Amino acid sequence: MGIAAASLAAAFVQSAHAEELIAVDVPAMRLDTALFQLAEQTDISISFASDGIRDATSSAIKGHFAPGEALDRALAGTGFAAIRVAPGAWKIISTAPTGIRPHDWRAPRPIQLVAKPNTSGSTLSDELEKVVVISKRAESLAQIARSVSVISADHLRTFDVDSTPDLTGEVGTIQFSNVGSGRNKPYIRGISDGALAGRAQSTTGLYFGDVRLTYAAPDPDLRLIDIESVSILSGPQGALYGAGSIGGIVRMQPTPVDLGAASFETGAAIDLTGDRSIGSDFDLIANLPVVRDKFGLRFVAYDQVISGWIDHENLGIDDANSSHRFGGRLSAGWQLDAGTLISLQAVSQDIDVDDSQYLIHDGGDAFRPSILEPHDNDFKLVSANIETQTGLGVLTSTTSLLSHRIYSRYDATGLFVDLLPDATSPRPIDEDDKLFYITNESRMSSSSGARVPWFAGVFLSQGHTDRDVYLRDGTAGIWQDIAYEEDRRDKITEYAVFGEAIWNLGERFTLTTGARAFAYDIKVKALSDFPEGGIEQVFSGNLSRTGLAPDVRLKWQATPQLMTYLSAAEGYRSPGFNTGGFADLSPAGQTQPNRIFNGDELWTYELGARYVAPDGRLTLAATLFQNEWKDIQTDELLVNDFVFTGNAGNSSGYGAEFHVTFEPNEHWTLHANGMLNEPEVIRPNPNFPIDDNAALPGATEWSGSFSATHRTRAEIFEHTGDFVLALSGEFTGQSSLLFGAGTEIAPQSILDLRASFETDAWRIGVYAENLLNSSDPTFSNGNPYQTRHWNMVTPLRPRTIGLRVSKSFR
Template sequence: MPRHDWRRPALALCLLAAFGLASPARAAAPVHAFNIPRKPLSAALVDLALQAGVSISTRAAETCAPSSQPLIGRYSLGQALDRLLAGTGCGYRLVDARAVEIVRLPPPRPAATPLRVAPLADVAELVVVATRQPTPADRLAYPVSALEGRTLESQGVRDASDLALVTPAMTVTNLGSGRDKILLRGLSDGPLTGRTQSMVGLYLDDARITYNAPDPDLRLTDVAQVEVLRGPQGALYGSGSLGGVLHLVTAAPDASRSTGWLSVSGGVTHGGSGSNLLEGMVNLPILKDRAAMRMVAYREVQGGYIDDVGLGLKDVNRSIRTGGRLALSLRLNADWTANGGLVFQAINSDDTQYALAGEAPFTRRNALREPHDNDFAMVHLGLTGDLGWAEARWTTAYVRHQLTSRYDATRAPPVAVPSGPAAFDDENNIASLVTEATLSSHPDARVQWLGGLFVARTRQDVTLDLTALGATPFVALSEARRDRLDEAALYGQMIWPLTDRLSLTLGGRLFSSRIQVDSVIRTPATVAAAYAAGLSRTGFSPKLLISYAPTARSLIYVEAAEGYRAGGINTTGAPGQVFSAPGGPEPYRNYQGDELWSFEAGGRVTLLEGRLSLRGAIFQASWKNIQSDQLLASALPFTANIGDGRNRGLEAEAAYRAGPLVLRAEGLVNAPELDRANPAFPARAELGLAGAPNVSLGVSAHYGWELPRDRTFELDGRYAYVGPSHLTFDAVTSPRMGGYGAGRLAATLAADRWRLTLAVDNPTESRGDTFAYGNPFTLRTTTQVTPLRPRTLSLCLKVAY
């Protein structure tokens, strides 16, 4: 594979940045720091006057809505008033630079949701909620990235795979829609998805939505914000957040007016089949300014581009993603709000998306198709409010996640079967009930604190079947396994201001978990083999952080934090499979929990009157007893503790804005390694951590022009480079991959009620081998590649009403 030369894109970025930095500076209105929670409007206006140092006449406020919108962040006086008064029926008049009069607004006329280009949010305007205590992004002493909905749309970010191209230190495997794993900061346990918990915690609003399943690959439709916390988050998020947390924040129902939009798009992939998408949103007030509902629906067809010459089929890897959301919100009074809703999505993939290196590009030979389904559903209820002395939040969610996969086992079945095609089917059904409640200090309290309770019960039923599909089909090997997991935790965090500029954060989580496993393996020639056992674990996961703000626009910090995953039990295997006790050869019957300590120093600064934002961090992660899903000699899955590893690295982000120009850049340089291999596992320490490249970077640019007749024109571009790595830890199956770039270019013409976008993805037709595999039964005997989707041209029309 030719090495990808990333020097030219880097040079282009430098030239573009030089152009942006040369843009003339504009006079900026004074910016103030505000910290005003939702409260009675008159009281909120008094707080605003004090924090901005202005005089405000509030007589007209008595005729407006009783409570204000929360205001947390850094804004000019006008921006702060716009946000605080939004939806109250009141506006304002600037008497002079230090005097404001509140005025009653006339009833608004119905209006469509504006779709013209809107300024992308400054970093200071984003309030991050994944930290459990809403905080302006530019004041966070955390390695966190936040992208608001308009930025996601302009950059064509549709799901987690796209998000990885614009988020530093984020990697997503490329097995196919609904089969992937999310990895952060070079921490990888391999591409296989078996019994181990997820490396990254995935949250939708306030609810955890995965345990040890692949990413459900929810489409990012009508999303308000996406937040990525990097590094272990055990203190606040518990098990399964070893590498970090991905938090999806959906757009909330709006009780002030009816809005909606409809979007339709089509695309064509070079050498592949066509794609199309239909999606829409409707927001309806139920009780004026008190209750509303918001509905989202979509159906997306992603055309295939892999040919199977063995079956005589073209473009076999087509997938269809169908889903929607319903959200309800009811303001019970000035202090309390209830919410609820449901989320569903179904992904149906006709086939896997790998090719064989010995065949023509984008080509393979199979005896059977390998379809995959990933069906996700969630029902949730929540309550938020003010107790006077603390703010309260409670959420309960019931999650169902069903996955089915088929693999062609004809060439290397795990047990002997008659000649002819053989299929291996994997069905995974997960049901989880998750409840979480928190109490926290008010945002204006001097000492910030948070306390929480987490309780979850998860049941996972796995069915594995090897079927010989000859003249008389029969099941040659099967396993029925049930896991029952109970989790409970108490956690808390306190931010103590030692001085006006120096603060200390202490946090921790006291946790307990219990897993019970029951398994039965059957073959036609043997008696059913049953196994039952349980494991328990209790522990404490701490966090310590010290931050210092030299100025109002800069911050530095040092942090130590721990993440962990619970242990588990191996049961899957062909008849006669031996699972040994610790000290013998892998596979072990029980595998240990792993834990990771991260030590980090970082900072952020805002320069050039707020136009330039910089963030950077150096870190070292020490990972003990790394859990990794692996393959037995029969190609059936098991989990091993492969040894100890570590990763040292440097990550950086930059955002520059000058009027209509927005430039962003992010990058990671790290050195992941397996520094102590488990002697019982045939790993190769010199390969590093599987799928963790030493270098990754991304850049993006946005520019907008105002046109006659109240129209606008936008140009967007992005580019990401992923360095080389190896697929697995295994000494046998460790092909080299990565070393490729991927990009997107888009042009948009928009007015208030419509938006038309023409885009091209992978314009340079990069064919880099991404981090994935295809078929576990031929992984050791063939060279499987998962190429990027070829150049794809798309056209999208979005209309508001």
């Protein structure tokens, strides 16, 4: 598969570098001004560091040129050169020796982005005009006809967003379950099928660059260090990002290798959770251009100890739920020529969690399970990407190999009375999942300036999931005997052809039509064994399906500042098999669990608008949406104390979301996000245990977040830098823990406060998370086997106060 992709890329390289010629007329002038005019005339985006640009003078250029050639002519003799970093996007680098000795290295200067329209007085406008590839093509954020939020690297850094669950406080539409690090599931706009991951795919797709991270697995919770941006798209993205992304997409874009300059940054932090539990963090980032402007390496490493706060009084262990997250990334970039970039990447991360983090409530008492419930989440990824300019457009091909192991232990005390002579004795049930997938996606995007912008691509994924389940028995603490076991392997193959085109319907209207034609094949083999009873079950089965996921969007550019759109899109998840548990797995249409659970599909309809003030200091975005979800898959079906996947019924819901960003002056940046949502199950499946008019698990009727940042110039101990004060808050309304009977989750609120002093080389910051020390309950049922037996409550992490110091060199 990878060889085929490389061959395809090579074939297109033969016709490379043919670009549409564009009329250009830019006289000799100050270089930064010339770049603004050149970006305007050629409809490209150009980024550059401020150092030296304003002191240089451009060469005059007049005639018809391809954008790259026009840039080269304008930069001739200036000491600067242009390299292409994305379709229609260029970066200006210095070609002169720096004269800086290694011990005089300093932090990178902020990057200024040149793109139409020019509202250079606002950093917010820079963010809006950044070229992003959310929709599989390079587009400015302000022009994307989708409900999308992009969190910049600066924002991630200011608010210490280092884990995916932290995104909840940045965007009001996304939420996460709170089962524990490496166990959580994201969901967008309340499209939730439950708190725990099982055999059903997550409703939200997680991507690291162009690589899908999960299939039917929890969030690997990769550390968000050295991340260029995080993009969150609401609603089905089947035409763009594949089958399972029915609720939306979270796309983490790592910082690429800088081929022009060496840099090094290291940081350390220490914090106190509650009144006694100490955590720590260490990280480093190194960038090395081995061959300047041609080949370079980038390395990231980190080691983080997250202190616990739940005491296990049964075993006499304080702060039992501590966790350890450590890992790193190694990236390589090779600029083969002006139109071809090859990128390689390796990612490794391990999470070791000592215990779960829920409490069992019984009347007025709260206590812990009988045993420790540890969890491991070990994630490995290698990927290769080639991007090249061809005669047809920009070809991008990414091949990845992913290995993911997830181990969890749960307390099975009091369960499985039909299998055990003494079910009241403490004993665990262990789940050990091993996933391995090989994936390739290759796509061609039209060149900048095409009359009908388009892209088309192919997708192939092949892999397997091995699941081993062991119900242990024997001496307490050793549990040397196996009372029940299931060994299962799922082999899953996915194929897809996808594409999209944008049609100009007039001066202000465009119609985007897209679709994804897909096919998949699922093969399952399972062996269930009850040694004591001499019972053994063997099953093998095969499922194949094909389908089409359309995506249609009509955009109206009402004014240069106001864009509106209307869209309809479909997402789907594949069916699958139930095995094990010695349940009577009936055919479809009878009492669940059925041998085959149905695939589900979601249609989302949106009416959205985005407004950008003429000075770029205010943006408003609002979306009305309607969700129609059919045959909802969920892993919340328990029979004989075993967990199965079922179909809960059909859901319908409507809602609204809004996003506001305001920069009243150079010191303040204000963000606010909110969502109103009314999802409910309107047609319960009569063969599934669910209440009439039940809510979707974890789906709140309202949620929101805000942040306020104040930045001012200051001098401390003869060091001049920026003093930054940042306050953020997150609020969610009441929700339900389960589809049917279960505890209600009360509203939740949390406030964080941060302050830092930042120079070119140093950053020193203090922070207080959960400033008011709230203990509000969160969306988590902790132990999937005990959801019908225990009232489990997972409180927020207590107030955590910390200090972080980082030093950068360049």
